[in-house]
Amino acid sequence: MGKLDLSNNRITGGVPKWIWKVGNGTLYYLNLSRNALQRIEPPFLHVSFSDGVTLDLSFNKLEGSLPIPPPSTSFFSLSNNSFSGEIPVSICNTTSLEALDLSRNWFSGWIPQCLGKVSDGLKVLNLQGNAFSGTLLQTFKKGCNLQTVDLSENQLEGQVPRSLANCTMLEVLNLGKNQINDVFPSWVEALSQLRVLVLKSNKFHGQITLPQSNQSFPMLQIFDLSSNSFSGGLSSNMFQSWKAMIEEDKSQSKFLHRRLNSSRSIVYYQDTVTIVFKGLERKLTKILTIFTAIDLSNNCFHGVIPESIGILKSLRLLNISGNGFTGQIPTSLENLRELDSLDLSRNNISGEIPWQLTKLTFLSVLNLSQNQLVGSIPQIKQFSTFTNKSFEGNLGLCGPPLSRKCIPPPSVMLTLEDEASELDWKFMWIGFGVGYGAGMGVLFWTLTLWKKGNKEYNKFIDRMLSLIFVPRKYLL
Numbered sequence: 001m002g003k004l005d006l007s008n009n010r011i012t013g014g015v016p017k018w019i020w021k022v023g024n025g026t027l028y029y030l031n032l033s034r035n036a037l038q039r040i041e042p043p044f045l046h047v048s049f050s051d052g053v054t055l056d057l058s059f060n061k062l063e064g065s066l067p068i069p070p071p072s073t074s075f076f077s078l079s080n081n082s083f084s085g086e087i088p089v090s091i092c093n094t095t096s097l098e099a100l101d102l103s104r105n106w107f108s109g110w111i112p113q114c115l116g117k118v119s120d121g122l123k124v125l126n127l128q129g130n131a132f133s134g135t136l137l138q139t140f141k142k143g144c145n146l147q148t149v150d151l152s153e154n155q156l157e158g159q160v161p162r163s164l165a166n167c168t169m170l171e172v173l174n175l176g177k178n179q180i181n182d183v184f185p186s187w188v189e190a191l192s193q194l195r196v197l198v199l200k201s202n203k204f205h206g207q208i209t210l211p212q213s214n215q216s217f218p219m220l221q222i223f224d225l226s227s228n229s230f231s232g233g234l235s236s237n238m239f240q241s242w243k244a245m246i247e248e249d250k251s252q253s254k255f256l257h258r259r260l261n262s263s264r265s266i267v268y269y270q271d272t273v274t275i276v277f278k279g280l281e282r283k284l285t286k287i288l289t290i291f292t293a294i295d296l297s298n299n300c301f302h303g304v305i306p307e308s309i310g311i312l313k314s315l316r317l318l319n320i321s322g323n324g325f326t327g328q329i330p331t332s333l334e335n336l337r338e339l340d341s342l343d344l345s346r347n348n349i350s351g352e353i354p355w356q357l358t359k360l361t362f363l364s365v366l367n368l369s370q371n372q373l374v375g376s377i378p379q380i381k382q383f384s385t386f387t388n389k390s391f392e393g394n395l396g397l398c399g400p401p402l403s404r405k406c407i408p409p410p411s412v413m414l415t416l417e418d419e420a421s422e423l424d425w426k427f428m429w430i431g432f433g434v435g436y437g438a439g440m441g442v443l444f445w446t447l448t449l450w451k452k453g454n455k456e457y458n459k460f461i462d463r464m465l466s467l468i469f470v471p472r473k474y475l476l
Contacts, residue, residue, distance in 0.1 A: 310336065
């Protein structure tokens with residue numbers, strides 16, 4: 001037996017030591033994930049496995065210090081358990097390691113710097129959601145094959161190491177929710193395979209100097225810099241080469257994952273990321289390559305929103321709330337036909353809501369609150385579905401769903417009154433003319449009949465004329 005999969009059951013207790021002898025050294029795949037296991041019975045270090053073995057003990061209740069896998073292990077996951085303590089440097093002796101996932105545990109201390117030096121074979125390094133402190137890994141060797149680096153939700157400090165530029169295959173870089181104090185690492189734009197860049201909730205500051213070349217971020221699909229201290233304006237050519245957000249090719253939709261090749265099996269590692277979507281923090285356990293998002297919220301950006309943002313035709317989420325943007329809402333946003341969530345709240349944006357936004361028929365969440373917008377709110381298409389919360393805090397806005405009615409300014413009222421007065425005189429003169437013409441027509445017809453009629457009829461006409469106009473003698 002070379003493969004044993006007991007995942008997704010209700011197995012409790014400990015991982016028995018006899019399980020390591022299954023197959024008499026031929027075991028290459030062991031999956032005990034998603035159970036209720038509480039401990040690992042020794043021995044573990046002395047186990048002899050086949051080359052390229054997969055060990056998945058994730059989503060259990062395991063605790064204690066980190067068990068070091070055999071040197072032949074290629075995939076090792078202990079995520080979502082209760083392991084604690086520091087990671088010993090002996091983890092770097094696992095020279096066949098392609099994926100190391102220790103996320104969502106209670107590990108602490110410094111991350112062993114040697115992990116950056118064994119990165120020529122390592123493709124996935126996920127230490128998210130622990131209590132690691134100190135600086136980030138500083139040395140990533142040339143030839144680094146890392147594709148996923150997730151060190152988010154720890155207590156890491158310092159700066160983003162420039163040596164990460166050696167990891168030219170990097171697709172996911174998530175350093176969010178740490179204590180990193182640095183300027184924007186503009187050199188990451190040269191990572192041509194980078195799809196996910198998350199630097200949110202740190203101490204980043206300064207301006208974003210992008211792009212440095214016309215090949216900046218060609219594959220980027222998630223760009224999250226929220227809750228930092230970035231400042232300055234957004235360059236008008238910042239997005240010019242973000243092809244994954246510009247192009248509208250849906251035929252290549254697939255999940256972002258890592259294919260890991262052991263000697264006898266193929267293992268897929270699924271990338272995850274947590275974003276604020278539709279006002280709620282959501283964990284994307286499967287990242288579609290067509291899902292695109294930009295989150296620059298809660299920073300110190302200012303200036304106008306560049307019209308060039310309208311070229312990102314595949315964008316699904318745009319959040320620039322909580323900054324100091326001024327000027328008007330760019331009408332070029334009408335081109336973002338795939339947009340599902342738009343948040344421009346808590347800025348200093350002025351002017352009217354452009355009617356072009358009503359073309360965004362996929363828009364399910366809109367937040368324009370706490371700005372300086374004026375005028376009436378459009379009442380067609382998607383806009384008729386939004387509530388007060390989408391527009392509150394704009395004292396110049398009026399019309400449904402707000403209770404404030406739209407009242408024309410005095411100059412407009414005066415113009416309307418003048419037009420109404422002029423209209424009344426026109427109708428009066430028209431009425432007078434029509435009445436006069438009709439009266440003269442009747443008179444002419446009556447006189448004709450009077451001249452041609454008999455005596456009795458003529459006498460009747462005479463009486464009618466004497467009552468209406470003049471004596472008969474003046475008509476002879």
